[in-house]
Amino acid sequence: MRRLRALEPLAWVGPAVVLIALVVLWPVIEMIRSSFLKISRFGIVQGANGTANYEKLFGEKDFADIMVRSVIWVVAVVVLTVLISLALAQLFNQRFPLRKVARWALIAPWAASVLMTAIIFKWMLDPEVGVINQIRVKLGLIDAMGGAAADQLGDAGSAMPWLVFVAIFVSVPFTTYALLAGLATIPGDVYEAAKMDGAGRLRTYWSITLPLLRPALTVAALINIMNVFNNFPIIWAMTHGQPGYSTATSTIFMFILKGSDIGESAAMSVVNFAMVIVLTLIFLRVSRWNKEVA
Secondary structure (H helix, E strand, O other): OHHHHHOHHHHHHHHHHHHHHHHHHHHHHHHHHHOOEEEOOOOOEEEEOOOHHHHHHHOOOOHHHHHHHHHHHHHHHHHHHHHHHHHHHHHHOOOOOOHHHHHHHHHHHHHOOHHHHHHHHHHHOOOOOOHHHHHHHHOOOOOOOOHHHHOOOOOHHHHHHHHHHHHHHHHHHHHHHHHHHHHHOOOHHHHHHHHHOOOOHHHHHHHHHHHHHHHHHHHHHHHHHHHHHOOOHHHHHHOOOOOOOOOOOHHHHHHHHHOOOHHHHHHHHHHHHHHHHHHHHHHHHHHOOOOOOO
16 A cells, blocks of 8 residues: 555656657657658658768858857847846836736737737838838838838848847737736835835845846746747748848758758757757856845
């Protein structure tokens, strides 16, 4: 009976372990295994391929640029999202008329499909009939026959900032609500004590709000890092990584490779997986997530 009682937790933990093994561990193992195989474009395994897939991948002339761009993409979107969300969370934590309406309005970009949002922005940026270009014409920023100046998604210099903007647009609602939840857990008497000690608003925010908000901030930023790094719909729907590979991240590059060499695409998947882990570890080290707030 004692042995049976010792096994009771397995009845609760077992299903979760099996689910993790099937949904997470098995795909990762298959991904790594496939990266060492020679696979035809039709998915037929033609035998072992050693490290040839990785050698081919690292030999791609655009590989280094794509990896650097992927890091810049993640850092830019996550940092700007967190900064904007901190401001919005502080705003929506205050009492003001129609606060509930404003909070519900903030949910809209989050509730909508990311792919649908990206397509809408692509239509808005259409060089001929897009509403954004129509506004630019009205303001005299471009003429009615804007030509190349109107095609903002056709030029890497203007396309990448727009991709970052759309990524921030869809990321801000979740991050703001995560920070709002964190703000709700901060006891009011802490602020009363700070006020009695003569601390100003800026000092209170820097010394009390931010440190106590760190757990929520860490979780929100960490989820954003993983989501943004693996983000596919926004870039693919708006630019397909073009022109050339100038707006492609490693996830887009992985998908493009799948059409010609599945083995090389699998190798790119392994590199992506490793890169997410590295970025996550760097963030956790920098954020000192396991240090208690004084």
